[in-house]
Amino acid sequence: MKLSTKTRYGTRALLDLAINQEKGPVQLKDIAQRQSISLTYLEHLVTPLINAGIVRSARGRKGGIWLAKSPQEIRLDEVILLLEGSNAPVECVDRPDICPRSGSCVTRDIWTEMKKALDDVLAATTLQDLMDRQNAGTQAVARS
Amino acid sequence: MKLSTKTRYGTRALLDLAINQEKGPVQLKDIAQRQSISLTYLEHLVTPLINAGIVRSARGRKGGIWLAKSPQEIRLDEVILLLEGSNAPVECVDRPDICPRSGSCVTRDIWTEMKKALDDVLAATTLQDLMDRQNAGTQAVARS
DNA sequence: ATTATTGTAGACTAGATTAGTCAACAATAA
């Protein structure tokens, strides 16, 4: 069960943005360069974050993107939900109606516990936490 | 992040086996029929379980498969590891060497926490637990 | 010994998904 590169790159991009937004809008071009992601691909990663309202953007000269909320208000569970979708490892966890046995299926209970465990881990960490941890380590940089 | 059908079907097959093995070897044909899985596909699901030694088999008439250990000795983390592979959502969690920044990457720490959370959930449940839960519910049947 | 029955192994394939690229467009500041 692997996260997509979309999620990994998107998370890195968001952390990069959080770190570099002090001086105003950050250009996608610069994030792409720092994170070694192609600009065209990065655009697709950022789109869902903008649509969801956790990132804002402006076009044209001096344009760029910035966080719509402070880093401590952005939890990773929101981020991963936008980039990757639900943490439910099986569809029936979120949509019991797709399987007639959902109400009594014992494996479904396990899949549900897995989802909750992931949600809990991700909800316990904010972008600010990642920034702090990165500052704590000398040359810590997200590369996953 | 979704589990493959291989894992979902394999888990169901194993639970089916645990429930039906009282009267000796269970034939793949019968598991396939009860669980609505094609026989040829089921064979592939069972192979890794046999190779890992948690299921044993015999060919020919009166052949079939059975659990090599008691259901309470078979934890779900073993099962999912065999069917799905590691719970690491990113490769670098298991193999830090593939990325030069693994030692200082702040997102890797999160991916590592996710893996641990999944491992903990799955290690806390055995096949016997699933059997007990199924017996507790009236017509509970695994269908995921 | 022969045969029907069962599991084993691996090549193969269709379809879905992922990880992107490319081109045209829209908005803004200089």
Next chain:
DNA sequence: TTATTGTTGACTAATCTAGTCTACAATAAT
């Protein structure tokens, strides 16, 4: 007006998933 920046969606190559198909190996019943 123009250069610069983000937006959108079509498109594609490569990979992965979910299987099927064929030949084979071992065993029990006859």
